[in-house]
Amino acid sequence: MNIISPAKVSFFSILVSVFVLVVVGRASGLGAEKRPHVLQTKPNILVFLTDDQDFSSMDVLRPDGTYLMRNTKELIKDQGVDFSRFYLAYALCCPSRATYLTGQYPHNHGVLDNSGSNGGYQALDHENTLPIWLQGSGYYTGHIGKYMNGYNGGGGPFNLPTQPPGWNEWYSTLVFSKFFNYELMENGVKVQYGSDEVDYNTDVLTGKAITFIETQTTQEKPFFLSVNYIAPHVEANGEFPIPAPRHAGMFSNLPLPTPPSYNESDVSDKPSWVQALPLITDAEKDVIEERYQLRLESLAAVDDGISAIINKLEKLGELNNTVIIFWSDNGLQAGEHRLQNGKRQIYEESARVPLLIRGPGFPKGVVYDDLISNIDLAPTIVDLADAKALKVMDGRSILDLIAKGSSEWRKDLLIENPLWEYRALLTKNYIYAEHDYDKDGVVDDKELYNFVADNCSATPDPYQIESKHADTCYDQMMQAMSERAERLSTCSGRTCK
Numbered sequence: 433m434n435i436i437s438p439a440k441v442s443f444f445s446i447l448v449s450v451f452v453l454v455v456v457g458r459a460s461g462l463g464a465e466k467r468p469h470v471l472q473t474k475p476n477i478l479v480f481l482t483d484d485q486d487f488s489s490m491d492v493l494r495p496d497g498t499y500l501m502r503n504t505k506e507l508i509k510d511q512g513v514d515f516s517r518f519y520l521a522y523a524l525c526c527p528s529r530a531t532y533l534t535g536q537y538p539h540n541h542g543v544l545d546n547s548g549s550n551g552g553y554q555a556l557d558h559e560n561t562l563p564i565w566l567q568g569s570g571y572y573t574g575h576i577g578k579y580m581n582g583y584n585g586g587g588g589p590f591n592l593p594t595q596p597p598g599w600n601e602w603y604s605t606l607v608f609s610k611f612f613n614y615e616l617m618e619n620g621v622k623v624q625y626g627s628d629e630v631d632y633n634t635d636v637l638t639g640k641a642i643t644f645i646e647t648q649t650t651q652e653k654p655f656f657l658s659v660n661y662i663a664p665h666v667e668a669n670g671e672f673p674i675p676a677p678r679h680a681g682m683f684s685n686l687p688l689p690t691p692p693s694y695n696e697s698d699v700s701d702k703p704s705w706v707q708a709l710p711l712i713t714d715a716e717k718d719v720i721e722e723r724y725q726l727r728l729e730s731l732a733a734v735d736d737g738i739s740a741i742i743n744k745l746e747k748l749g750e751l752n753n754t755v756i757i758f759w760s761d762n763g764l765q766a767g768e769h770r771l772q773n774g775k776r777q778i779y780e781e782s783a784r785v786p787l788l789i790r791g792p793g794f795p796k797g798v799v800y801d802d803l804i805s806n807i808d809l810a811p812t813i814v815d816l817a818d819a820k821a822l823k824v825m826d827g828r829s830i831l832d833l834i835a836k837g838s839s840e841w842r843k844d845l846l847i848e849n850p851l852w853e854y855r856a857l858l859t860k861n862y863i864y865a866e867h868d869y870d871k872d873g874v875v876d877d878k879e880l881y882n883f884v885a886d887n888c889s890a891t892p893d894p895y896q897i898e899s900k901h902a903d904t905c906y907d908q909m910m911q912a913m914s915e916r917a918e919r920l921s922t923c924s925g926r927t928c929k
Contacts (some may be wrong), residue, residue: 477571483609503736520806522847537826573600609662612627641657712770716772803859888905
């Protein structure tokens with residue numbers, strides 16, 4: 433990493449120079465040698481993570497005409513980037529979070545489900561993860577909120593510790609998602625919260641984040657803070673999330689979106705298990721709609737929390753020395769392709785989620801449509817912190833994309849579900865998937881969707897309605913994509929590039 437001595441040039445001139453290099457380099461395609469994170473000191477790193485938030489929720493409007501996530505969207509207004517094609521290597525909570533903590537595809541980190549012998553908290557090697565690497569680079573680390581399914585604060589069938597290594601401060605939700613009447617493990621002590629309005633989970637987590645920041649900004653060490661909200665996930669053992677009382681009813685009159693893929697009438701082109709799904713009834717639609725409305729209402733408190741934390745950073749004079757990352761661990765189906773509440777899938781509603789990054793030296797309000805994955809989060813954070821990863825990471829630092837431009841960035845991504853035996857290759861214009869249900873090495877079902885018009889089809893299919901896998905015009909391309917997906921499904925490190 434190239435660090436410019438503060439004795440030679442002021443911080444302001446560094447920031448301006450890097451900004452010019454980034455913008456001019458991207459516009460000209462020439463690239464830039466300087467990284468966007470050149471600072472006098474290492475930046476603070478703040479990560480916001482939501483649970484089950486789909487990409488489309490970012491554009492929902494409140495009754496007053498403003499965006500639901502208006503404060504979150506403001507992150508990139510003066511200094512930040514919206515990555516509009518951010519996909520998950522495996523669209524499920526624990527595998528996705530394990531990828532964030534390791535920079536690895538699921539086939540390498542081994543967390544393949546939310547529970548069971550190869551899933552959940554106990555399946556991850558907690559002795560070698562991102563926070564440990566950052567501590568080695570001088571960071572003070574903190575976790576607030578949901579961690580991984582199966583974390584219970586110690587004991588249980590796996591004799592788990594009260595908290596995993598690598599975290600200086602730890603305030604974690606126990607067992608599963610609850611908005612009221614829940615326990616937090618707070619630095620080794622279980623603390624019970626009740627049903628009063630002040631106990632609302634999202635607001636409590638926000639308050640702890642603010643306290644952490646207030647304390648740490650008086651210290652010499654930079655901090656790494658991961659704030660993991662449970663919204664908009666459903667309440668434990670229930671069908672719906674619970675919004676903060678101040679937001680209850682905000683979206684009660686908002687109809688459920690019904691894109692062309694909703695309750696798809698003809699699924700003969702889909703995998704056999706989708707073909708077996710019945711059409712969604714009116715009664716079932718009412719349930720999906722109510723859950724949709726409550727999911728949005730629960731996100732309003734997240735947006736309040738992000739605003740409060742950003743305001744605190746600004747008041748303390750730390751905002752311009754803090755890199756902020758906002759993302760979600762997976763999306764959620766809401767009737768698309770007849771899936772009433774699914775995830776794990778290759779479909780856009782499951783695999784594509786929001787990603788915003790704001791920080792010193794980042795461009796202002798830029799939207800990138802390059803293919804980014806959660807395998808890239810850990811490499812980016814390690815790069816920002818000038819840290820050393822203690823295991824081989826499969827992703828790349830997003831700072832390379834910003835500094836060098838799209839021409840040197842990846843052209844495809846693997847989306848996989850080793851447990852359910854599918855693998856898919858995503859490019860900017862296509863996604864191709866192969867399903868092997870009985871794990872015998874023989875492909876049982878295929879899917880191919882074209883996001884743009886091409887020589888074989890004059891009609892783009894952004895909603896993934898008609899799989900083109902049976903169209904012989906695509907045979908040569910599918911063969912190449914199949915071979916590439918097979919290589920990536922066993923890749924590690926550089927071979928994943």
